[in-house]
Amino acid sequence: MDEAEGLAEFCRRLPKAELHAHLSGSVTEATIQKLQVKKGVAPDHAHQGDTSIGKGETRQLQEPFRIFKIIQELSDTEEAIFMMTEDVISEFAADGVRYLELRSTPRHVPHTGMTPSSYVESILSAIQTCKDREDVVVRLLLAIDRRQSVETAMNTVRLAQEYALRSHGVVVGIDLSGNPAVGDGRDFIPVLKEAQNCGLKLALHIAEISQQATAPETGALLLLPPDRVGHGTFIHHNPDLAAMVADKNIPLELCLTSNVKAQTVASYGEHHFQHWYSRKHPCVLCTDDKGVFCTTLSEEYRLAAETFGLSRPDLWDLSFSSIAHTFAGEDLKQQLRLRWNSEKNKLLQTR
């Protein structure tokens, strides 16, 4: 095995926590084909590649949002949601992810009878099915899409509140995501405060595009404050915002390939991981949409090592420190630390 293969293998075997994974964006081509068969849509070979952005390709940020719509249209029944959740969990587990926080936007599809509740139940039922089969602990965040009305967002928070109890703690929080060029995040502040008041954790997409470095919503959302920030790509372009994030020590969910392929970051070397990591700010490497961006969490660790010169012990520390930023309870965090430590020596000794 040469040096490069050795690093890739190390990253695959490294126990990892994935904290920023959108369900629809995480499905791979193989699952999309199964969804097409279920729906009676012939897999269209002429359009293969339309649902992912391959190696070396970049597209504008609008493109992934077009792809999410295709995948969401293909997954409009409880059965489809169950199947894709199972597939995504198995794939993360096979990549060495030992703790996974999935996030997804509950949908109402009148023509199939799927409701936001049955959507959430289908995901929870797949998580339950995978519990004994896959070597990974899974938690769920319900997502608010910025395109939605405040009323729909409030219903999502109520659903999360209800299922946090009914799922015995599998549902842990709320995500704010969706096309960053659409809407004003400030509209959702009362809803997000309500979520905080009922004990739900908040992971919010903030400053994903350059306009948001100066948009009033960015400071307002940071003031909540969220428990974690997704992307935060342009936060360090604004010293006041950067100081807020640094002072409150808000962990950042960083997705290298997603940002480079969606052209919000010009190259891996220019990724804001470097800015925050060099200041010892809490950073967690994540995939965002592993299917759409054709990546894996181990590939993101490998890219971070290659681009920023991280050693194997650095990668270990980065993965181990991510446990502190999960939305798991203290007992589970402790179990995860034991699990990680049980693999440490063997992993760091192999070349």
Ligand code: 6MZ
């Ligand atoms: C913002 C994103 C995103 O909810 O159907 N989503 N939101 N920025 C991104 N960066 C590329 N990637 C995914 O998964 C798809 C939904 O996740 C959000 C969008 O709202 C998208 O519709 P679910 O499982």
